[in-house]
Amino acid sequence: MQERTETLRRRVARAVFRLAMAALIALLAVRTYEETAVALARANGSLRTAEATVTELTPHTQSGRSGGGQDGGSGSRFVHTEYTVGLRVGDGLKTVDGVPGGAAHGLREGQRVVAGMWRGRIVEVDGRQVWPGWDPASWDLALFVLYPLLMGYLIALAVAAAARLASVGGRARWERQDRSGPCLLGFLVAVAAVLVLLVCAAFGNGPAFWPLLPVGAGTAAALARLWVVVRQVRSRHRASLAGVGPDAPEDA
Numbered sequence: 001m002q003e004r005t006e007t008l009r010r011r012v013a014r015a016v017f018r019l020a021m022a023a024l025i026a027l028l029a030v031r032t033y034e035e036t037a038v039a040l041a042r043a044n045g046s047l048r049t050a051e052a053t054v055t056e057l058t059p060h061t062q063s064g065r066s067g068g069g070q071d072g073g074s075g076s077r078f079v080h081t082e083y084t085v086g087l088r089v090g091d092g093l094k095t096v097d098g099v100p101g102g103a104a105h106g107l108r109e110g111q112r113v114v115a116g117m118w119r120g121r122i123v124e125v126d127g128r129q130v131w132p133g134w135d136p137a138s139w140d141l142a143l144f145v146l147y148p149l150l151m152g153y154l155i156a157l158a159v160a161a162a163a164r165l166a167s168v169g170g171r172a173r174w175e176r177q178d179r180s181g182p183c184l185l186g187f188l189v190a191v192a193a194v195l196v197l198l199v200c201a202a203f204g205n206g207p208a209f210w211p212l213l214p215v216g217a218g219t220a221a222a223l224a225r226l227w228v229v230v231r232q233v234r235s236r237h238r239a240s241l242a243g244v245g246p247d248a249p250e251d252a
Helices: 002-044 140-167 176-202 212-241
Strands: 048-065 077-089 092-100 112-118 121-125
Touching: 002 112, 002 121, 002 140, 048 092, 077 112, 077 121, 092 121, 140 176, 140 212, 176 212
Parallel strands: none
Antiparallel strands: 048 077, 048 112, 077 092, 112 121
16 A cells, blocks of 8 residues: 555656646746747847837836955946836837836837737837846746756656657567667757757847757767667667577577
């Protein structure tokens, strides 16, 4: 009875984990689509434009110090201001939060502006971007923190699916290391891609579709390695059937 209870607990834990991963992957896919679509729309000028009136311009100022040195100094002081911009577009009101001071500079309440919209959401005001993009101050932070886990999980799923397809119709036996090796290689390649993206982002060159790059690079490397493993497994299986493999009887 206790063993059955433990088995049930493991199954429930596995199901909860898979549901959580599916939800996070879906959220990551939606956010990647949104950011990529907005970036493309801004690049090719396909945003829908409409006349609008500024109805609200509320500043939110944060101040502090950047940290102290080893001598106990208080560090340099910083002041960061963002704005909440309200717009009347037609008969409706739209609000954009977290607008940087540079984008809000020169705006005033009652001013007539041209709003660029993507699927009803404000992206530009008079040609200046007010779309927050990938924002660590929002739910995106969870995606940033959990991205390595999601990345590894997606690579493992791709390897498992490819291995299953490769074994269809055959009786070759897959060992644990046959799949763990490609998964590990794919994860290491994906981590290297993440490091490259971090360097690019430090210079302001982070692409909107960045989540696709590490997963794509890691999956490609893992599947390439898996193809080599598949050939080894099939060769091992043929040798076993021929009676010359490690599982062959001694009098063969």
